[in-house]
Amino acid sequence: MIQVFDLNVEGRELFSLSFGDIVPYFSVYTGALAAFVIIFILIAIFSLPERQMNIAFGGDAYYAKEVNVPDMRFSRFMAIACGAATLGAMVTGDIFNFTLFAVMVGITNIGIVAASGNKHVLNAAFQYGIVAMLATVPLFGGAALILATTGSLSIWVLAGAGVVPLLAKALLVLGVMGEGIAPLYIGKAEIIRAQGAPYVLMIHFSSLLLFLRVIEIVLVI
Amino acid sequence: MIEYILAAIFAGLLLHGIHRKVIARVQGRPGPPIWQEILHTLKFLAKETWIPKTASQGVYVGVVAISIGLWVAAFALLMAGESLLLLFALYVLHKIVEHGIGLASGSPYTKFGAIRSVVSAASELPLLSSVALIYLITGSLMLRDIEAYQVINGPLLLPALPAAIALYMVILSKIHYGPFSIVEAKELVSGYWTEHFGVWRGVMNAAFGLKTFVLLYAFVMIFIGPVGVPVALLLVFLLMISLSFVCAATPMLAPYDSVTVQTVTTALVACYIIYLGVFA
Amino acid sequence: MITPFHIGLFAVSLCILVTFLSFLKEKDDLHKLILTDLAAIMALFIIALVGTDLAEALILPGLVVGISKLMALAEIYLVKEGIQQKKNSTVLDIEVLDTAPAILAAILVIYGIILSGFSGGAVAGLGIIFYLAFKKHDEKFELIETVSGYAWVTWIAAFFIFLIFPSQWFLAVMLAGGGILLKVMAKFSLIGTMRGDPGV
Amino acid sequence: MMKRFSIQLFAIISGVILVIASAGAHLGIIAPSLSAVIAILIVPVLLISVGLLFAARLTDGDIPFMGY
Numbered sequence: 001m002i003q004v005f006d007l008n009v010e011g012r013e014l015f016s017l018s019f020g021d022i023v024p025y026f027s028v029y030t031g032a033l034a035a036f037v038i039i040f041i042l043i044a045i046f047s048l049p050e051r052q053m054n055i056a057f058g059g060d061a062y063y064a065k066e067v068n069v070p071d072m073r074f075s076r077f078m079a080i081a082c083g084a085a086t087l088g089a090m091v092t093g094d095i096f097n098f099t100l101f102a103v104m105v106g107i108t109n110i111g112i113v114a115a116s117g118n119k120h121v122l123n124a125a126f127q128y129g130i131v132a133m134l135a136t137v138p139l140f141g142g143a144a145l146i147l148a149t150t151g152s153l154s155i156w157v158l159a160g161a162g163v164v165p166l167l168a169k170a171l172l173v174l175g176v177m178g179e180g181i182a183p184l185y186i187g188k189a190e191i192i193r194a195q196g197a198p199y200v201l202m203i204h205f206s207s208l209l210l211f212l213r214v215i216e217i218v219l220v221i
Numbered sequence: 222m223i224e225y226i227l228a229a230i231f232a233g234l235l236l237h238g239i240h241r242k243v244i245a246r247v248q249g250r251p252g253p254p255i256w257q258e259i260l261h262t263l264k265f266l267a268k269e270t271w272i273p274k275t276a277s278q279g280v281y282v283g284v285v286a287i288s289i290g291l292w293v294a295a296f297a298l299l300m301a302g303e304s305l306l307l308l309f310a311l312y313v314l315h316k317i318v319e320h321g322i323g324l325a326s327g328s329p330y331t332k333f334g335a336i337r338s339v340v341s342a343a344s345e346l347p348l349l350s351s352v353a354l355i356y357l358i359t360g361s362l363m364l365r366d367i368e369a370y371q372v373i374n375g376p377l378l379l380p381a382l383p384a385a386i387a388l389y390m391v392i393l394s395k396i397h398y399g400p401f402s403i404v405e406a407k408e409l410v411s412g413y414w415t416e417h418f419g420v421w422r423g424v425m426n427a428a429f430g431l432k433t434f435v436l437l438y439a440f441v442m443i444f445i446g447p448v449g450v451p452v453a454l455l456l457v458f459l460l461m462i463s464l465s466f467v468c469a470a471t472p473m474l475a476p477y478d479s480v481t482v483q484t485v486t487t488a489l490v491a492c493y494i495i496y497l498g499v500f501a
Numbered sequence: 502m503i504t505p506f507h508i509g510l511f512a513v514s515l516c517i518l519v520t521f522l523s524f525l526k527e528k529d530d531l532h533k534l535i536l537t538d539l540a541a542i543m544a545l546f547i548i549a550l551v552g553t554d555l556a557e558a559l560i561l562p563g564l565v566v567g568i569s570k571l572m573a574l575a576e577i578y579l580v581k582e583g584i585q586q587k588k589n590s591t592v593l594d595i596e597v598l599d600t601a602p603a604i605l606a607a608i609l610v611i612y613g614i615i616l617s618g619f620s621g622g623a624v625a626g627l628g629i630i631f632y633l634a635f636k637k638h639d640e641k642f643e644l645i646e647t648v649s650g651y652a653w654v655t656w657i658a659a660f661f662i663f664l665i666f667p668s669q670w671f672l673a674v675m676l677a678g679g680g681i682l683l684k685v686m687a688k689f690s691l692i693g694t695m696r697g698d699p700g701v
Numbered sequence: 702m703m704k705r706f707s708i709q710l711f712a713i714i715s716g717v718i719l720v721i722a723s724a725g726a727h728l729g730i731i732a733p734s735l736s737a738v739i740a741i742l743i744v745p746v747l748l749i750s751v752g753l754l755f756a757a758r759l760t761d762g763d764i765p766f767m768g769y
Contacts, residue, residue, distance in 0.1 A: 029304055055329065129577065130574065141542035222726060
């Protein structure tokens with residue numbers, strides 16, 4: 001039987017922990033991603049938010065936006081939760097758990113920007129949230145198709161067997177792209193008006209890392 | 222390790238200098254001396270350094286450290302012949318660095334640079350498609366396996382030509398003064414790193430030199446194969462000059478044109494991959 | 502071969518198609534919000550189609566994340582549209598409502614504690630609903646949340662005892678039973694506080 | 702308050718660690734992967750502290766906060 005690390009996709013095995021057929025594992029690849037997530041969680045915990053410079057229209061005047069402390073605390077909590085969810089998605093060895101973590105990242109992403117009272121930001125967050133909600137259909141659909149065709153959701157078991165239908169893989173990727181906010185930045189850049197570098201950065205960060213992990217999953221299974 | 226890293230940073234900065242020189246000569250200007258970027262970096266290191274009061278301090282400093290750590294990791298990965306997928310991941314994470322640097326300071330210019338960096342996320346997709354194509358051809362993503370494959374079957378450049386073109390586009394989109402470098406266009410002052418000065422700028426200059434070297438060396442490793450360090454360095458040099466010619470001859474594209482070109486490249490390579498998967 | 506699974510999959514795909522088409526048509530934000538729930542339910546349908554024990558276990562977490570996302574979105578919608586008008590709550594003002602609930606609630610809660618476990622929690626919770634719904638008093642959400650949180654922790658701790666020290670199963674059963682009693686009771690009693698207080 | 706002395710300390714310690722790591726990897730005492738990880742973590746510290754040391758002549762090693 002072919003194992004994950006016989007596939008020459010993601011480097012050596014660093015660690016694996018067997019819970020029945022579900023095996024959370026660290027390869028060089030996922031280990032590096034997880035370490036990076038931890039660094040970013042630390043930055044989100046210890047970094048103060050930026051104070052954005054705004055230009056007053058019609059003149060040369062500019063001013064720094066004030067940071068509202070309770071809102072900042074909420075954003076920080078959500079950013080840390082987002083980092084934790086991303087870490088979970090990096091570590092897990094189960095496809096359904098991965099989709100759950102992806103949805104959790106989606107929820108916390110909405111939470112991060114929700115603290116901002118700015119109408120434009122809330123509008124963007126709402127539209128984004130609707131897309132993220134719709135993305136649960138391909139995400140769970142992909143996981144369910146994998147379960148239905150192979151009878152297993154463990155990446156460890158499915159690795160190298162080549163039995164997962166292409167449609168399920170495509171649905172997984174589509175779902176992750178929907179959950180991650182990054183593609184929507186292009187249409188909804190207003191979200192940058194929300195307060196704070198480490199927090200809004202976390203949104204972008206989590207969606208990129210989810211994308212990186214789903215590529216690994218799709219190549220392995 | 223450290224001696225190789227410092228040498229690579231030096232080589233990368235020298236390549237930047239050569240890049241500027243070639244562009245200038247193509248455009249009929251004398252141009253700066255080729256060690257200009259090295260001097261630049263040293264000069265920035267000796268400048269007064271502070272943190273803007275509006276900045277998010279942790280991100281402002283942390284992201285600079287991350288940028289250098291990221292490319293040191295990529296360099297170590299090349300030396301160890303580790304997974305190409307991980308190189309792709311580090312390249313994608315560089316987007317976080319650009320975004321983070323842009324958002325950290327609170328300045329509107331850098332913020333625009335950061336948003337443009339996200340808009341040009343399409344520039345990562347060609348690399349993904351070339352990774353996929355190489356996996357399809359060699360059956361492994363380990364750089365050492367790819368090199369071993371090339372020792373037996375000859376350079377990958379011809380069989381994987383679309384992948385090579387895609388990777389060339391990727392490098393082109395990360396090089397300074399290129400047609401795709403909308404993130405540091407002059408209408409945004411210096412783009413995302415406008416507010417990083419002094420030591421931060423110097424360290425980032427070093428990181429970006431390392432980045433250029435790593436990307437070019439990865440290109441040689443993946444598509445030409447193991448040729449020994451002197452020949453590889455020569456090929457890196459030639460590659461850099463060809464990139465400089467492209468940069469000198471093309472205007473900077475508008476953001477949406479740039480994204481369109483990158484997306485179309487990805488789509489073409491993806492079509493080629495599907496063609497290979499179905500007919501070969 | 503066409504199996505019932507394929508028929509079901511076809512039907513669900515059709516529903517998903519309808520859902521997504523409705524998004525193309527719909528312009529109103531509130532309607533979109535309601536339609537997202539439809540989409541989330543469709544995702545659960547696909548899982549349910551698999552029809553194994555594992556699929557059944559997957560539906561609950563799927564439902565939880567779906568609902569929490571919907572709640573977050575609804576909250577954003579409320580803030581975004583500024584729909585937070587203050588309204589005075591009105592409660593029926595009858596003599597018997599002042600005296601009866603306390604007695605009924607006491608009986609139900611005691612009976613629930615005797616029953617214990619999930620059904621006991623339900624019965625006791627019903628008693629607290631009676632009490633909260635008909636007695637005028639300040640809402641103590643924090644208290645209910647705290648109780649609920651500790652109950653949950655007890656429940657989880659009981660499971661750890663099951664896994665790590667199986668010999669202490671009786672203690673674990675008692676902890677889990679007590680925890681779930683409190684948990685269900687707290688959840689139920691939240692219903693009793695829903696009477697349109699200002700801000701909702 | 703990052704004074705000149707602590708920056709010097711940082712620069713020297715990180716430099717020594719890096720040299721030891723590389724030398725160890727060459728002599729086969731330290732695994733190359735461990736050496737690489739050490740390099741990834743310590744090189745940023747080295748470069749930033751060396752840079753601040755260069756600039757210390759102007760600010761006496763302080764990183765003041767300045768702004769609007």
